[in-house]
Amino acid sequence: MIRYALPALLLAAVVQPLFAQNQPNSSPPSSSQQPSSSPEALEWLHKIAAAPQHYNYVGTFIYSSGGDIETSRIIHLVNEGGEHEKSEVLDGAPREIIRNNDEMKCYLPESRTVVTEKRWLRKVFPSLLPQPLTDLDENYVVKKGGQERISDYLCQVITLEPRDDKRYGQKLWVDANTGLLLKAAVMDKDRVVEQFVFTELKIGGDIDKELLKSKYLAQADRWRSTNLISTSTGSGKLGWEIKDPPRGFRKIVEMKRNLSDKSRPVSHIALSDGLAAVSVFIEPMSKKISRPGEGLYHSRGAINIYTRTVSDNMVTTVGEVPPATVMQIGNSVTSR
Amino acid sequence: MKDRISALMDGELDAAEAVNMVSQFGKTDRFRDEWAIYHMISDVMGQSGQTAGPIPTDISRRVSTRLAVEPTVLAPRSVPKQKTKTYAIAASITAAAVIGWMNLQVAEQPAQLVADNSPAAPAPAQTVATAMPPIPATSVSVSAPVHINDYLLAHRAFSPGTAMPGAVPYVRAVAESREISAR
Numbered sequence: 300m301i302r303y304a305l306p307a308l309l310l311a312a313v314v315q316p317l318f319a320q321n322q323p324n325s326s327p328p329s330s331s332q333q334p335s336s337s338p339e340a341l342e343w344l345h346k347i348a349a350a351p352q353h354y355n356y357v358g359t360f361i362y363s364s365g366g367d368i369e370t371s372r373i374i375h376l377v378n379e380g381g382e383h384e385k386s387e388v389l390d391g392a393p394r395e396i397i398r399n400n401d402e403m404k405c406y407l408p409e410s411r412t413v414v415t416e417k418r419w420l421r422k423v424f425p426s427l428l429p430q431p432l433t434d435l436d437e438n439y440v441v442k443k444g445g446q447e448r449i450s451d452y453l454c455q456v457i458t459l460e461p462r463d464d465k466r467y468g469q470k471l472w473v474d475a476n477t478g479l480l481l482k483a484a485v486m487d488k489d490r491v492v493e494q495f496v497f498t499e500l501k502i503g504g505d506i507d508k509e510l511l512k513s514k515y516l517a518q519a520d521r522w523r524s525t526n527l528i529s530t531s532t533g534s535g536k537l538g539w540e541i542k543d544p545p546r547g548f549r550k551i552v553e554m555k556r557n558l559s560d561k562s563r564p565v566s567h568i569a570l571s572d573g574l575a576a577v578s579v580f581i582e583p584m585s586k587k588i589s590r591p592g593e594g595l596y597h598s599r600g601a602i603n604i605y606t607r608t609v610s611d612n613m614v615t616t617v618g619e620v621p622p623a624t625v626m627q628i629g630n631s632v633t634s635r
Numbered sequence: 636m637k638d639r640i641s642a643l644m645d646g647e648l649d650a651a652e653a654v655n656m657v658s659q660f661g662k663t664d665r666f667r668d669e670w671a672i673y674h675m676i677s678d679v680m681g682q683s684g685q686t687a688g689p690i691p692t693d694i695s696r697r698v699s700t701r702l703a704v705e706p707t708v709l710a711p712r713s714v715p716k717q718k719t720k721t722y723a724i725a726a727s728i729t730a731a732a733v734i735g736w737m738n739l740q741v742a743e744q745p746a747q748l749v750a751d752n753s754p755a756a757p758a759p760a761q762t763v764a765t766a767m768p769p770i771p772a773t774s775v776s777v778s779a780p781v782h783i784n785d786y787l788l789a790h791r792a793f794s795p796g797t798a799m800p801g802a803v804p805y806v807r808a809v810a811e812s813r814e815i816s817a818r
Contacts, residue, residue: 414788527785527789558789567789576790580789596783604786617786617787617790
């Protein structure tokens with residue numbers, strides 16, 4: 300939920316000193332020409348982050364990117380055990396995502412696979428508190444807009460305008476009463492790169508916990524299971540660095556990760572500008588791995604992917620940033 | 636080469652060969668055209684098989700017509716169930732490679748960008764950003780190679796990125812997996 304969107308974006312500010320990157324904490328270079336973010340708008344971001352910890356809801360939302368639209372159903376329950384959530388994709392191949400606090404399980408019945416991921420955020424920062432959103436303000440102007448009605452709820456519009464073309468902007472529609480996010484769009488100037496919006500939503504009320512169980516629970520025992528385990532490492536331990544990231548992007552963590560069908564863990568370096576994240580994956584090439592040609596790939600929505608080889612390693616850069624940004628980051632990956 | 640295109644279509648190449656083939660697609664128009672034509676032939680043959688009628692002779696006209704209206708035919712769309720997994724991977728790489736090529740082509744410096752291994756290429760990268768048109772909302776489903784889906788999921792898992800409700804980022808990454816596994 301944006302619950303982890305926000306913690307993560309706060310994270311950049313929090314973690315950065317721990318990992319003592321080479322750039323000193325500079326003041327925003329553009330603050331003299333451009334307006335800084337409105338404190339009130341930043342306050343709304345905190346509200347968005349906190350809301351899912353306080354409210355039950357059941358609803359249907361659509362996700363659209365390019366010409367594709369996909370409908371999903373979400374059930375979100377908060378109880379003494381924390382947050383529990385089930386999302387089902389209603390169009391196309393069935394997919395179900397069950398979340399219990401930090402643990403996520405994706406059920407993919409067609410390929411008979413369960414993918415499990417435990418978020419590392421909490422493990423690292425058990426009590427992450429809202430911090431001044433310095434990184435965010437350095438790279439985006441956060442503004443409060445007008446009010447609009449979404450799914451019959453009156454929403455406050457918040458915009459995050461990028462201060463340069465290295466990143467996309469965002470527009471958020473937040474329920475004025477609860478702070479729940481009811482619509483969000485990733486913007487490339489005036490173009491909508493991707494968006495999601497609730498088409499029907501009920502906030503509050505009791506939810507039967509049984510509804511949150513996967514309908515594949517029984518069968519999934521026999522499915523292939525992938526666990527995307529990660530182990531964070533100290534800064535520089537991986538032996539790789541990002542020499543020249545675009546302005547505002549900082550390394551937030553580096554780790555080793557298990558991925559499905561890989562005998563050896565893959566190195567993973569994550570960067571953030573306070574909102575957008577970019578991951579760099581580095582794995583030694585082997586004959587077993589069929590690898591794509593080098594170049595720029597486009598996935599769904601805001602995600603861009605750039606692959607190149609560096610001294611017998613395949614370096615893949617993935618992020619919800621413009622193509623030039625993944626390329627710049629990918630091209631500045633060097634071994635120490 | 637034609638034999639090999641045919642083999643790629645039929646899922647007879649192993650992964651490494653398929654990748655090698657696919658990298659050729661990005662480099663020359665001829666291979667992409669052949670790829671498209673093979674699919675057209677396959678389509679047409681398929682139709683004639685059903686109707687038991689004569690095989691239409693004017694294939695090339697149909698190819699060019701369909702290419703004109705439907706450039707996405709370059710990415711194979713329908714694959715019979717019995718095709719092998721290798722093929723599925725090849726197809727998804729193809730789609731990505733072709734699209735990657737198209738994007739770079741727009742930047743008017745494709746060769747330099749594709750081939751450039753040197754660490755710093757800020758200028759052309761800039762060109763890509765500014766010259767890139769909106770991603771066309773066509774029917775092509777641009778799937779990344781299969782192992783990239785793991786990357787997408789891993790990235791999603793901690794990505795602070797797009798401000799979406801809980802599962803949406805996963806839905807998005809998983810959709811990619813699904814597109815590939817469904818082939």
